[in-house]
Amino acid sequence: MKSTLNVSLLNTTTQFEQVATIVAQRVAHLLCAEVFVVDQHACVIASSNPKLVKLYFNHIYQQNSLNYIRFPLSFNTQIGEVIISKPHNGEVISPRLVQEVVELVINQTTVIDTLLNQHQLKDKFIYDLLHNLIDEETTVARYSKLLGIDLNPPRAVILINAADYILISNISHQYKQENIENLIQQRANLVIGSIVSFFQLPNDTICAYLGDGEVVVLKASDTKNLGNWANRGDVPEQCSSSWANLTALKRAARALLMRLQDDTGTSINIGIGRYHPGIRGLAQSYQDARAALSLGSRFRGHNQVHCLDGLGIAAFIGIGDERTKIELATYLLSPLDHEPELIATLDAFFAEDCCPSTTANRLSIHRNTLSYRLDKINLLTGFNPRRFDDAVQMRLALLLRKLSNSR
Known part of the structure; x- marks a missing residue:
């Protein structure tokens, strides 16, 4: 293309x-x-x-x-x-x-x-980049240099839905049609200015208005650039690079959400994408953020930060890309990678319809031992196998991981 x-x-x-x-x-x-x-x-x-x-x-x-x-x-x-x-x-x-x-x-x-045209070019360039409309990395490198966009640091996408503020649907009848687009752009620029101020960025080159009330940030996602939100020991060491520092990104996004709510006085939703390596990885990160924002807004409500790992069952039924679902399943179960006994316990627990007595008999263990293992699973993963929604999510994750391993 x-x-x-x-x-x-x-x-x-x-x-x-x-x-x-x-x-x-x-x-x-x-x-x-x-x-x-x-x-x-x-x-x-x-x-x-x-x-x-x-x-x-x-x-x-x-x-x-x-x-x-x-x-x-x-x-x-x-x-x-x-x-x-x-x-x-x-x-x-x-x-x-x-x-x-x-x-x-x-x-x-x-x-x-010239400045206005440069801003239009930047928005168009980032839009094309995130929608995979530029297929040559040399082209990306050339235009990013011309527009002053540094794509060298690893970056993840933060997608902000500020439609309630930017699209001014509640007051647009007060303005002539020819002035509405200017007002929309002004409000989008105010949102971008708030983001630049919050992250203390040197300029707004890595922010763009995509239309329909959505602003995107290509946020440097390495530990150094996440500053106060990283290095808190809550990123599992065994997680893959695409999930690295995701917890810090979400923490930063929650703080950003509060700032934007204060600055705009309206409802704001934010979707977080994982880091994916390479120039084309930005489009993948955008798809993550796009899916998280869409599903999260529908199933989790507004004024929240949404990410694939926090969508629950909705992530497994709402995401069409099988690879993403397998990667999500692998990530959710990663705290059990070195606990084969706990994985076997989960398999048996689900095979016995979550019945403690028959599961204990199947594993030839005491019910207290089973209870201890289930509590440990809850402690390590954050999911309680005794709760219906958590159990369904873990069951789906186990099946997807097995599907991946069988290939």
């Missing part, structure tokens, strides 16, 4: 016309004069007073009037000219001052336009 990323998000000519319009309006306001802009073919593309375009056009190009000052305008590959009349208030302004004002406005306008 080829990338859909287009560096020229907006047509160059359209960009030039937008810049010309802003320049004409701002210069006219600052100098109290009539201003219009022509392109390289002497066609008027912007004016501070459209009603007078024809009059000024005739004066300049037919009579070559000296009452107008001209300055060149260039943007990207387009060139044109800014033409300014004498001020309405009769003030005499030196051509040098006029030139400085025009140059200042042009520079401000083009810089702002």
